[in-house]
Amino acid sequence: MPPVLDDHLRRALAERLRYYHELGIYDFYRRQPQVAVESAASADETAEPARLLTSQPELREEMPARHSAVVAAVAEENIFDVLTPKPEYGVADPKAALKLIREDLGDCTRCKLHKQGRKQIVFGVGNPRADLMFVGEGPGADEDAQGEPFVGRAGQLLNNMIKAMGLRREEIYIANVVKCRPPGNRTPERDECETCSPFLMRQIAVIKPKVVVALGAVAAKNLLAFNAPMAELRGRFYDFLPAGARSNDPSWQGAKLVVTYHPAFLLRDPRQKGEAWKDLQMVMKYLGLEPPKRAAE
Numbered sequence: 438m439p440p441v442l443d444d445h446l447r448r449a450l451a452e453r454l455r456y457y458h459e460l461g462i463y464d465f466y467r468r469q470p471q472v473a474v475e476s477a478a479s480a481d482e483t484a485e486p487a488r489l490l491t492s493q494p495e496l497r498e499e500m501p502a503r504h505s506a507v508v509a510a511v512a513e514e515n516i517f518d519v520l521t522p523k524p525e526y527g528v529a530d531p532k533a534a535l536k537l538i539r540e541d542l543g544d545c546t547r548c549k550l551h552k553q554g555r556k557q558i559v560f561g562v563g564n565p566r567a568d569l570m571f572v573g574e575g576p577g578a579d580e581d582a583q584g585e586p587f588v589g590r591a592g593q594l595l596n597n598m599i600k601a602m603g604l605r606r607e608e609i610y611i612a613n614v615v616k617c618r619p620p621g622n623r624t625p626e627r628d629e630c631e632t633c634s635p636f637l638m639r640q641i642a643v644i645k646p647k648v649v650v651a652l653g654a655v656a657a658k659n660l661l662a663f664n665a666p667m668a669e670l671r672g673r674f675y676d677f678l679p680a681g682a683r684s685n686d687p688s689w690q691g692a693k694l695v696v697t698y699h700p701a702f703l704l705r706d707p708r709q710k711g712e713a714w715k716d717l718q719m720v721m722k723y724l725g726l727e728p729p730k731r732a733a734e
């Protein structure tokens with residue numbers, strides 16, 4: 438008999454898996470989905486357990502095939518980019534260039550998230566000349582309602598993190614991998630990320646930050662185009678160039694990228710705040726930032 442999960446249990450399981458992913462625990466699933474893929478390919482009629490596994494993005498994301506698929510998609514995007522100039526190319530003013538990207542996005546229907554209950558597109562907010570960018574996963578309910586990333590409880594915590602770094606929210610730029618709210622705050626699926634993230638890459642190429650902070654595993658995975666546990670991803674700088682996007686400024690040789698926990702995860706597990714602070718201190722040192730006096734006392 439194939440296993441049957443009711444909706445409540447399925448949602449609870451998905452939430453639990455997401456929590457483990459944020460902690461960097463992936464190994465439970467590595468082998469099982471691999472077997473599931475093989476059985477799905479070889480025996481459609483008898484592969485119900487495989488379908489059950491592969492229909493859940495939180496499980497599917499750790500399949501070995503995903504890694505190569507993401508890398509391949511980025512490579513293709515680079516090729517198409519050479520052939521297709523973007524409207525913002527040649528526009529020196531980053532504010533004007535971001536406006537052109539927003540116009541190009543339009544009332545976007547490029548992926549299925551456009552018809553899954555979004556109220557509006559959440560493009561990104563902040564200083565078009567920011568040295569520091571934060572990139573999250575996707576809008577939640579508050580962000581969908583207000584049209585701005587990180588405005589709910591997680592946004593409040595992000596604001597506190599920014600303040601602790603001696604910065605103001607207006608000085609940095611904040612965006613997400615996908616610009617429309619996934620229904621029920623589920624993890625954005627691979628095709629949604631691949632369709633939407635080229636716009637994020639173009640935003641990064643226009644802003645030319647010195648540092649990009651990926652908030653959580655989904656952002657890290659999509660920006661870096663590879664998959665690893667948070668414990669491995671954190672604690673180091675990556676050289677980052679936005680895939681498939683070109684900067685107008687030949688002197689900009691890309692940004693440093695740092696991975697830390699998503700604020701929503703830190704709300705669920707405040708014990709990890711100290712670890713996130715270590716990541717941010719790394720960024721502060723690189724950018725020459727001092728914590729404000731009150732935070733240092």
Ligand code: SF4
Pocket residue numbers: 542545546547548549550551558615616617629632633
């Ligand atoms: S998530 Fe991105 S690609 Fe998908 S509909 Fe929204 S703006 Fe378009």
